[in-house]
Amino acid sequence: MKTALEFPEIHAGMLAEVGGKAANLGELTRAGLPVPPGWALTTEAYHRAAEQAGLPEVIERAGEDLASQARDRLLGTSIPPDVAERIRKAYAALGEDVPVAVRSSATAEDLPFASFAGQQDTFLNVVGPEEVLLAVRKCWASLWTDRAVAYRESNGIDHAAVRIAVVVQTMVDAEVAGVMFTANPITGRRREAVIDAGPGLGEAVVSGAVNPDRFVADLDSGAIRERAAGDKKIAIRSVPGGGTERVETAADGFCLTDGQVRDLARLGAQVEAHYGAPQDTEWALDAHGKIWLTQARPITTLYPLPQATGRGLRVYFSVNVAQGVMGPFTPMGAAGMRLVSTGAARMTGYPPADPLDGAGPLTEAGQRLWIDLTTAARSRVGRALVPRIFSVAEARSAGLFKALADDPRLSVIHPSPRPFLRAVRRAARQIGAPRRVWWALTRPDRALAYTRELGDRLTGAVDPAPSATPYERLEHAERLLSRSFPMILSIMPIVMTGYGLFALASRLSGIPISDMQDVLRSVPHNPTTEMDMELWRLATRIEPFGERTAAEVTDLYRAGELPKATQDAIAAFLATYGHRGVAEIDLGVKRWSDDPSHIIGVLANYLRMDDRMAPDALFERGAADARAAVERVVAAAARRGRLRGAVARRALERTRRFAGLRELPKYYAVLMLAGVRRSMLVVGGHLVAKGVLDDPQDVFFLDFREVRKALDTGEGGEVVAGRKAVHEQESRRRHVPRMMLSDGTEPEALSMPAADGAIAGTPASAGVVTGPARVVMDPTGAHLEPGEILVCPSTDPGWTPLFLTAGGLVMEMGGAMSHGAVVAREYGIPAVVGVAHATERVATGQTVTVDGAAGTVTVDDTAAADGATGAVAVDGAAGTAAAQETTSA
Incomplete structure (x- = not known):
């Protein structure tokens, strides 16, 4: 391999030889763009220098001081003589003592899934061959800064696999320089250039040393x-003879003319067109007014656009957000949800031509599912109805949806309610x-x-006959997924009647619904709370785990070596509830029966609780509070008339009997999904025997069409490895929009709340609690001390075992009737949901106050973030207060 290559010799496929930055600059040069x-200097040069410095041995030891040892080795070892000579010759070819920028270009830099911008060093206005040699060594060493090492580790990139090239340019x-994004990095809107500009070299803008001018321009029209x-106030300028200096400026007005802004937007459009994706570019304007490109890289923070479901601007809502599943779906998990959506579409009279395609409004982006709400947004009935539905299930989305009415591109074109009413009538008949x-x-x-009866019928139907062939199992799974939805949904009219009677009692008594929430505490017939209570009772019957970790106990359980009573009790719980799990609507996700480590970890948490926080006692107190709340509402209604009081009592009795059933459709759906999963694992085992797959679990990285093809032809398993890699990348994505438009705009980014003072959300469960926060992104293996405030993105039933030890709940997603809110109310846990970016604005160990009635979260920035913290937990709903001392881990 050559040790140096000129830009015209370099193309995008040479990442391993020249790193991301150089590959992009070569690609831009070859495209005829102004670079x-x-x-x-290629990675081969670095490899030879690193070998000479003994770096492989340092990496293999990988101690805590890995970064500093690697830097010292590279800076303390001379460049191999032939490499140094090649650098001198290449530099001389640019001109005599020409000023150059010496910039690092790592092989894990400027990738589509991870931007390493700013991780390695750049040296500006370097003059003379010896100074270039020194700058090269410093660039090599910058691959091993503490920041760069930590970033690679957090993105799962092997240190030994990363090499570095160096760009000399x-x-x-520059008279003016800066950066330009060809999509808006804040709102996500595509085809919109965002340009930051400042006088002098671009380093001042890139480093944040100056408040630049900002322009937003349309890429297509150039309109500003x-x-x-x-x-x-600050500019960085070149110093004659080498180096740079900061100078104070007195710049008035804008440093770019409108014409120059439009020229930059046109150049940005060319760069994006070449790469086929939005780009983050750096540019400079010289004394003659010429624009130069000094870098282009993918914008890695943008959420991918959903697959188009129609023409014009579309409105998409996240299925994952609605279901509390922030991670990506496996391919079979997404295919399963498409089949379920086919059942829903068939109910309303709009079935897809092929059941495997799913309902027309369902689409995918970022391995997550989205529903097209454009028709609702552009119809009068949709504008009236959807915000009301969101207000109880996903409150922040209600406001976002309402705001869409102000966008002229989404004007009403469906004024009649008749199509909607016809669909509702069809669906109502389907579910009886x-x-x-x-x-x-x-x-x-x-x-x-x-x-x-419905549960018994479904339980008997979820598994095919043991003798079923792989083809029969596949057909059974497709039929079950596409046709069970109406049957499962037939429970909801009963549930909605209960909530309707709740609203009736509110009107009869004159008490607002928001002041009647205690009526809904500790309701019966809720399979999720029944499961959690059974898990708590299990904790009271088993022997303590002692000093063993949850992983060690899990290994003993799998080997059948726990004490018999403990072994049998856990097995009995899993026999009833083992079909459940975290992100359980995804067929590809393991259930508790597949991997009991999460449940055993929860049991370890429960075993540390004292009797004052025993969930069964709290649940009984909640039931007593509910009875008192019913009497209060009935008395208020009776004061307005004896008949009113009698009707209110009967209404609330029905409400409490039926409210818990809200969780039952999800419970039955997961029971069905677990049966399909078991069947598909058998099919996966068959494909392993045929040599198509390496592991039965790999079947979940195929969809149903691909499984059928694999059964027919014995081919198709080669796509699994690539899909697993993409799935892993998507699993690391921290931000998933609630709602987005087809041009990439995130409506929530246009209405971000102020960060000062209390953080506002949606009231979900009354009461006030103060305690240390525990931010949890994934409940599997999570450690939650009794009384800590659980702060999380969203929840599904797999999270609820943590609720029994939580002092309060803060959730980024959800509304007053979302899963987490309902369960929190039943347990009497103060809760606020729909808190934008809560997991970023609250840190583990911070003392927070959750006001579940006001819907606010207050962070005490003065409180100690670690060590023992004393707090008083106040349950406004239960009327209890308990002093707590919690040590944050």
Whole structure:
């Protein structure tokens, strides 16, 4: 391999030889774009220098001081003589003592899934061959800064696999310079250039040393949508003979003309067109007014656009957010949800031509599922109804959806409610809604018996015959997923009758619904709370784990070596609830019966709780509070008339009997999914025997069409490894929008709340609690001390075992009737949901106050972030206060 290559010799496929920065500059040069001339010292040169410095041995030891040892070795070892000579010759070819920028170019830099911008060093206005040699060594050493090492580790990149090249590029003596994004990095809107500009070299803008001018321009038309002047008090300029200096400036007005902004936007459009994706570019404007490109890299923070579901601007809502699943779906998990959506579409009279395609409004982006709400956004009935639905299930999205009415591109084009009403009538008939409502009103025992009969019927149908062939299992799975939805949803008319009667009691009594939430505490017939209580009772029957870790106990359980009573009790729990798990709507995700380590970890938490916080006692107190709340509402209604009081009592009795059933459709759906998962694992085992797959679990990285093809042809397994890698990358994505438009805009980014003072959310469960926060992104293996405030992105039933030890709940997603809110109320845990970016604005160990009635979260920045913290937990709903002393781990 050559040790130096000129830009025209370099193309995008040479990442391993020249690193990300040089590969991009070579690609831009070859595309005819205005790039200052230069060359790259290849990774081979670094490899030889690193071998000479003994770096492989340092990496293999990988101690805590890995970064500093590696830097010292590289800086303390001379460059191999032939490499040094090649550097001198390449530099001389640019001109005699020409000023150059010497810039690092790592092989893990400027990648589509991880931007390493700023991780390694750049040296500007370097003059003379010896200074270039020194700058090269410093660039090599910058691959091993503490920051760069930590960044690679957090992104799962092997230190030994990373090499570094060095770019040497003629300096542009810039009058003005800066950065340009060809998509808006804040709002996500595509085809919108965001340009930051400042006088002098671009380093001042890139490093944040100056408040630059900012321009927002349309990439297609060049129209300037926004201008904002920065103070531009500092400029970085070249010093004759080498180096740079900071100088104070007195820049008035804008440092770019409108014409120059439009020229930059046109150049940005060319760069994006070449790469086929939005780019983050650096540019410089010289004394003659010429624009030069000094860098381009992918914008890695943008969320991928959903697959188009129609023409024009589209509105998409995240299925993952609605279901509390922030991670990506496996391919089979997404295919399973498409089949379920087919059942929903068939109910309303709009089935897809092929059931495997799923409902028309369902689409994918970032391995997550999205629903197209454009028709609702552009119809009068949708604008009235959708915000009301969101207000109880995903409150922040309600406001975002309402705001879409101000966008002229989303004007009403569906004024008539008739299509919607026809679809509702069809769906109501499909699920037998009139009969279920009548039962709920007049025969509550019959209504409850129906839900149990439904469970028995479904349990008997989820597994095919043991003798079923792989083809028969596949057909059974597809049929079950696409046709069970109406049956499972037939429970909801009973549930909605209960909540309707709750609203009736509010009107009869004159008490607002928001002041009646205690009525919904500790309701019966909720399979999720029943599961959590059974898990707590299990903790009271088993022997303490002692000093063993949850992982060690799990290994003993799998080997059947726990004490018999403990072994049998855990097995019995998993026999009933082992089909559940975290992110359980994804067929590809393991259930507790597959991996009991999460449940055993929760049991370890429960074993540390004292009797004052025993969930069964708290649940009983909640039931007593609910009875008192019912009497208060009935008394208020009776004061307005005896009949009112009697009707209110009957209404609230029905409400409490039916409210817990809200969780039952999800419970039955997961029971069905678990059966499909078991069947697909058998099919996966068959494909392993045929040599198509390496592991039965790999079947979940195929969809149903691909499984059928693999059964037919014995081919198709080669895609699994690539899909696993992409899935792993998507699993590290921290931000998933609630809602987005087809042009990439995130409506929430346009209405971000102020960060000062209390953080506002949606009231979910009354009460006030103060305690140390525990930010949890994934409940599997999470450690939550009793009384800590659980701060998390969202929850599904797999999270709820943590609720029993939590002092309070703060959730980024959800509304007053979302899963987490309902369970928090039942347990009497103060909760606030729909708190934007809560996991970023609250840190583990900070003392926070959660006001579940006001919907606010207050962070005490003065409190100690670690060590023992004393706090008083106040449960406003239960009327209890308990002094706590918690040590934050």
